[in-house]
Amino acid sequence: MKNKLDALYKKYNKKSLVSPDPLQFLYNYKNIRDREIAGLIAACFAYGNVRQIIKTVGLILERMGNPREFIENGNFTVYKNFKYRFTTEEQLINFLTAIQKIIRKYGSLEKCFLSYYDDSQPNIIPALRGFAAELRSFGPVGTLVPDPAKNSALKRLNLFLRWMVRRDEVDPGGWTKVSPSKLIVPLDVHMHRNARRLGLTTRNPADMTTAAEISAAFAKYCKEDPIKYDFCITRFGIRDDMDESELE
Numbered sequence: 001m002k003n004k005l006d007a008l009y010k011k012y013n014k015k016s017l018v019s020p021d022p023l024q025f026l027y028n029y030k031n032i033r034d035r036e037i038a039g040l041i042a043a044c045f046a047y048g049n050v051r052q053i054i055k056t057v058g059l060i061l062e063r064m065g066n067p068r069e070f071i072e073n074g075n076f077t078v079y080k081n082f083k084y085r086f087t088t089e090e091q092l093i094n095f096l097t098a099i100q101k102i103i104r105k106y107g108s109l110e111k112c113f114l115s116y117y118d119d120s121q122p123n124i125i126p127a128l129r130g131f132a133a134e135l136r137s138f139g140p141v142g143t144l145v146p147d148p149a150k151n152s153a154l155k156r157l158n159l160f161l162r163w164m165v166r167r168d169e170v171d172p173g174g175w176t177k178v179s180p181s182k183l184i185v186p187l188d189v190h191m192h193r194n195a196r197r198l199g200l201t202t203r204n205p206a207d208m209t210t211a212a213e214i215s216a217a218f219a220k221y222c223k224e225d226p227i228k229y230d231f232c233i234t235r236f237g238i239r240d241d242m243d244e245s246e247l248e
Helices: 002-012 022-028 032-044 050-064 067-073 089-106 109-114 125-136 155-165 189-197 208-219 226-235
Strands: none
Touching (some): 022 050, 089 125, 109 125, 189 208
């Protein structure tokens, strides 16, 4: 299994295979304080048709210009009449206001997350739930940030953390005080199906328990960076030019 996973990582963990994916926007931001804001927006809007995700995230970020400066200035009226699937103008503005208030309180999204992070814990789940609660504490944000009190897999926040914490050809990184070994796999339909196919889990619910089980299974093959396998595994089912028989 380790040989198979490492071969898939070597073959498919390529920047050239990222598009179409909201991750592609992060490469535009060299400053981590801009990148973390752009990354959180891109990750939280990563639901629905990928083409519409790219269009919507592109629109939001284009109107921002410099994300950190925009959030600090707080001129959110540029999103008047915004609508994307389940997300309304009010929810987007509440979400951006939450980011603004977090930055004013902690100095950055990273420092907010670190205020909940404990390296002695087996994984980031406690910190993840604290961070999610902060993002929901300033007004209704709808489906952008699920309720952390439930057993949601918090897929999109785990995706954001993968982008921020890991650093390789695909993930740009920038957060340096969170260990990649503590990350939880962003559990979407592609990862769930392929993890079951690979025998990494037998669970049916796509919840946090399943996400943690898959992450622990990956850790058997790469303890220091188990979520390195996420991108290459989830490309199967997203890209039509990849042969799923390679997972057999």
